[in-house]
Amino acid sequence: MESGGRTLRLTGIGIMNKFKKFDDHLLQIAMKPPLILRIAEIISTNYRVTIRTQAKKKMQKKLSLNGDLKVLYGPFKGLIYPKIDSVGSVFLPKILGTYESELHHTLEKICETGYKTIIDIGAGEGYYAIGLLTRIPESVVFAFESNQQGQDLCKEMAKANHIEDRLTIYGECDVSRLKQLANEKKKGLILCDCEGCELDLLLPEKIPQLKYFDILAELHDHSCVGPTVTQIFHSRFCSTHTVEGINLRHRKPTQHIDFKGISPIEQSQILSERRKYSVGWVFLKAKVIS
Numbered sequence: 001m002e003s004g005g006r007t008l009r010l011t012g013i014g015i016m017n018k019f020k021k022f023d024d025h026l027l028q029i030a031m032k033p034p035l036i037l038r039i040a041e042i043i044s045t046n047y048r049v050t051i052r053t054q055a056k057k058k059m060q061k062k063l064s065l066n067g068d069l070k071v072l073y074g075p076f077k078g079l080i081y082p083k084i085d086s087v088g089s090v091f092l093p094k095i096l097g098t099y100e101s102e103l104h105h106t107l108e109k110i111c112e113t114g115y116k117t118i119i120d121i122g123a124g125e126g127y128y129a130i131g132l133l134t135r136i137p138e139s140v141v142f143a144f145e146s147n148q149q150g151q152d153l154c155k156e157m158a159k160a161n162h163i164e165d166r167l168t169i170y171g172e173c174d175v176s177r178l179k180q181l182a183n184e185k186k187k188g189l190i191l192c193d194c195e196g197c198e199l200d201l202l203l204p205e206k207i208p209q210l211k212y213f214d215i216l217a218e219l220h221d222h223s224c225v226g227p228t229v230t231q232i233f234h235s236r237f238c239s240t241h242t243v244e245g246i247n248l249r250h251r252k253p254t255q256h257i258d259f260k261g262i263s264p265i266e267q268s269q270i271l272s273e274r275r276k277y278s279v280g281w282v283f284l285k286a287k288v289i290s
Helices: 002-031 035-065 092-096 101-113 127-135 148-160 175-185 208-212 229-237 264-271
Strands: 117-121 140-144 167-170 188-192 213-220 241-246 278-286
Touching: 035 092, 035 264, 092 264, 101 127, 101 213, 101 241, 101 278, 117 127, 117 175, 127 140, 127 148, 127 167, 140 175, 148 167, 175 208, 208 213, 213 229, 229 241, 229 278
Parallel strands: 117 140, 117 188, 140 167, 188 213
Antiparallel strands: 213 278, 241 278
16 A cells, blocks of 8 residues: 555656646746737847848948048047948947937047047947047057957058057956056046946056046946946045036937938938947046146
């Protein structure tokens, strides 16, 4: 009887396990969106990609007919792009001069300040590094870019704009390299757009010299748990810097763009910057001058 009872119990456990697996399977199905919604999402995504591709071709054709690829608007108007290419961000908003337009006012103030040393972390193909060099003749830029293609494009853009002698390009930035450079240069401007690494790099407790640098950094929130990145930066720097938040701007200046033959939906795709996790920028102005 004991053996038979154990067999019945084991059989019961097996049945219960099968029911549990079946329940888990039903739960997984229930949590998925209905098939019709998934199909609609796929169609919508493909449609957006098609529209984006068509829009890019139309605008690039317009730009190519104008000869040299020069930024049309904003603080870097006239900046020459050697080719239709960018790294880490989209190309068209940059050449059209609408890219990160929320920074235009701050960038004008930066150019008026005339920093002699500029450290650019996450330089991409050189939009900010080369742009600032063309606007501030007395400056030198130390650009960090981990992507080899970005480094190569940065060199090409520097040569196209005739400022290659004032640009130094490094690979990936870390705390040790940033500390060494900050200690060597003493003061200046740090521009940081490194897709979330700002929390791990801009550390006053590890790089005390940061208190003498003005800092313009894009902030990224990857987590909804704990203090926001904006709160963290304010806490880190409020004793040594004035802290100015800069919100993202979704309405772009477009009065200078020839949109003839381009539909409104195509225009929106052309101007889209597709920035993930960005919550805006912070401009930290050093209270103490070294």
